[in-house]
Amino acid sequence: xxxxxxxxxxxxxxxxxxxxxxxxxxxxxxxxxxxxxxxxxxxxxxxxxxxxxxxxxxxxxxxxxxxxxxxxxxxxxxxxxxxxxxxxxxxxxxxxxxxxxxxxxxxxxxxxxxxxxxxxxxxxxxxxxxxxxxxxxxxxxxxxxxxxxxxxxxxxxxxxxxxxxxxxxxxxxxxxxxxxxxxxxxxxxxxxxxxxxxxxxxxxxxxxxxxxxxxxxxxxxxxxxxxxxxxxxxxxxxxxxxxxxxxxxxxxxxxxxxxxxxxxxxxxxxxxxxxxxxxxxxxxxxxxxxxxxxxxxxxxxxxxxxxxxxxxxxxxxxxxxxxxxxxxxxxxxxxxxxxxxxxxxxxxxxxxxxxxxxxxxxxxxxxxxxxxxxxxxxxxxxxxxxxxxxxxxxxxxxxxxxxxxxxxxxxxxxxxxxxxxxxxxxxxxxxxxxxxxxxxxxxxxxxxxxxxxxxxxxxxxxxxxxxxxxxxxxxxxxxxxxxxxxxxxxxxxxxxxxxxxxxxxxxxxxxxxxxxxxxxxxxxxxxxxxxxxxxxxxxxxxxxxxxxxxxxxxxxxxxxxxxxxxxxxxxxxxxxxxxxxxxxxxxxxxxxxxxxxxxxxxxxxxxxxxxxxxxxxxxxxxxxxxxxxxxxxxxxxxxxxxxxx
Ligand SMILES: [Zn+2]
Ligand SMILES: [Zn+2]
Numbered sequence: 001x002x003x004x005x006x007x008x009x010x011x012x013x014x015x016x017x018x019x020x021x022x023x024x025x026x027x028x029x030x031x032x033x034x035x036x037x038x039x040x041x042x043x044x045x046x047x048x049x050x051x052x053x054x055x056x057x058x059x060x061x062x063x064x065x066x067x068x069x070x071x072x073x074x075x076x077x078x079x080x081x082x083x084x085x086x087x088x089x090x091x092x093x094x095x096x097x098x099x100x101x102x103x104x105x106x107x108x109x110x111x112x113x114x115x116x117x118x119x120x121x122x123x124x125x126x127x128x129x130x131x132x133x134x135x136x137x138x139x140x141x142x143x144x145x146x147x148x149x150x151x152x153x154x155x156x157x158x159x160x161x162x163x164x165x166x167x168x169x170x171x172x173x174x175x176x177x178x179x180x181x182x183x184x185x186x187x188x189x190x191x192x193x194x195x196x197x198x199x200x201x202x203x204x205x206x207x208x209x210x211x212x213x214x215x216x217x218x219x220x221x222x223x224x225x226x227x228x229x230x231x232x233x234x235x236x237x238x239x240x241x242x243x244x245x246x247x248x249x250x251x252x253x254x255x256x257x258x259x260x261x262x263x264x265x266x267x268x269x270x271x272x273x274x275x276x277x278x279x280x281x282x283x284x285x286x287x288x289x290x291x292x293x294x295x296x297x298x299x300x301x302x303x304x305x306x307x308x309x310x311x312x313x314x315x316x317x318x319x320x321x322x323x324x325x326x327x328x329x330x331x332x333x334x335x336x337x338x339x340x341x342x343x344x345x346x347x348x349x350x351x352x353x354x355x356x357x358x359x360x361x362x363x364x365x366x367x368x369x370x371x372x373x374x375x376x377x378x379x380x381x382x383x384x385x386x387x388x389x390x391x392x393x394x395x396x397x398x399x400x401x402x403x404x405x406x407x408x409x410x411x412x413x414x415x416x417x418x419x420x421x422x423x424x425x426x427x428x429x430x431x432x433x434x435x436x437x438x439x440x441x442x443x444x445x446x447x448x449x450x451x452x453x454x455x456x457x458x459x460x461x462x463x464x465x466x467x468x469x470x471x472x473x474x475x476x477x478x479x480x481x482x483x484x485x486x487x488x489x490x491x492x493x494x495x496x497x498x499x500x501x502x503x504x505x506x507x508x509x510x511x512x513x514x515x516x517x518x519x520x521x522x523x524x525x526x527x528x529x530x531x532x533x534x535x536x537x538x539x540x541x542x543x544x545x546x547x548x549x550x551x552x553x554x555x556x557x558x559x560x561x562x563x564x565x566x567x568x569x570x571x572x573x574x575x576x577x578x579x580x581x582x583x584x585x586x587x588x589x590x591x592x593x594x595x596x597x598x599x600x601x602x603x604x605x606x607x608x609x610x611x612x613x614x615x616x617x618x619x620x621x622x623x624x625x626x627x628x629x630x631x632x633x634x635x636x637x638x639x640x641x642x643x644x645x
Pocket of ligand 1: 217239
């Protein structure tokens, strides 16, 4: 879809004279290298109120390119005894988490996540953290340590590893299996050097000693990481919530965290995702009970749509349904993969024949089947959405089915979910969402709410604190909460991606260096990975808003006049057939503009020296984009092309 485009020629409304093949290469695509010694931005023009002309100077995109002007190789190594911490991702967004810790000659990297592209990065497949700082210090990297198997922590692993010298990877069993599955999608990359660790193990990476501890999250085998320093521990629990009921933390959980009772925590770095939510997070056990109740009492078929990442919940549903003598059909690629991995990891072992293909769902009586599906977010191609709009080839809904949306709606997906719910209700099914009043609980977050967070801070008593995992305002809220709990303001730093934070060699001060590590997002776009695609992305955003307008003028070198009326091509701008008057005026402007400029500046073209097409194109691009804006209040990308014979 997004990759298929109609050829230009299909849009040309006036095309008597075909452009000779050899000159078409002179068409400035704006990004081709063919246009000699021209900057990438000089060939397209877009009107802006302050100053019209070349695109990009006054636009938001590209403004934040910290990585453009500095060479992170010039940042000196940390001084002896200093602990350097660099959050490289996950602190200006929720997603693509990655943090580096550098002490002496050693660097360890924690997590390497991704996040999916959004309206700010159209057409991009996904985004991973910027690895430039690490690439320049490959020889110091001793390990990549992964807290758990969610994509915002492992999604970037294959590509990141290949860029930072393929260091050994450490994580618990399930997370390693999840990474191996993902790595298999990149067969051309070097093999991952994976090491399974257990939560009470200790490893040594260079001179750095690292230990782990178990945490509760929505995926099994989640762990926190402890980096030992001479001044105390650096602790990051990864994603966590507390295993508690009514604020009483379970014995197992207390035991897990008891290692902090008699140790000094130098620095805590923790998740800020749910910092706005009051109270404790709803314990997962309540959701398990809620789903059990529903599976028991609903008389028709039960269809549960959930996050494929909530493996603990999926496993529980399969086990419970099986114990009730029901069959389970699983639909959706990520859901199937994750269940497979969970079985492979030995988390549960369904009996042969319990899990059936979705196309066999109709062979069983409604009360003998439970269906697990992806698509609780209304994602276009996920299975529940296909069932909702009747495009699912192997499955259809029946009147009397009950659909449980066992997920919260990720901000931004609200409309997609509403549309899907419309499609579902038109087919006579009943929908239970986590907002449905009076129902059993069907969803809980995997991240700690305020009370979980407070409990953790009190437990750890850190000297220094860096909030991570969240966009800026969430990190600031988390800072305020830490201050409420007694952490002095000067001991807290709210980082940006690429901030370089150092704890002094005496362990007494935490400061932010003035330099920054490169932090521009690395966009994975088809087969290319790059942190310098902002030009491409910006053009996509603008094309989506106002379209484009191409001018092709054929100039006679000898006479300095246009050979014929210029060709105009519009895409997503205005409907040309209904704007003939506008086009007529544009043509006159072009003709006059080009010819007058040549007459006024004879030395710019005539008289033996080659014509300065760049100059003419610039003038033309600027005046036409301004004119189009005045007439239409739209700001298409204007691409002037001048060919000469
Ligand atoms: Zn997670
Ligand atoms: Zn996460």
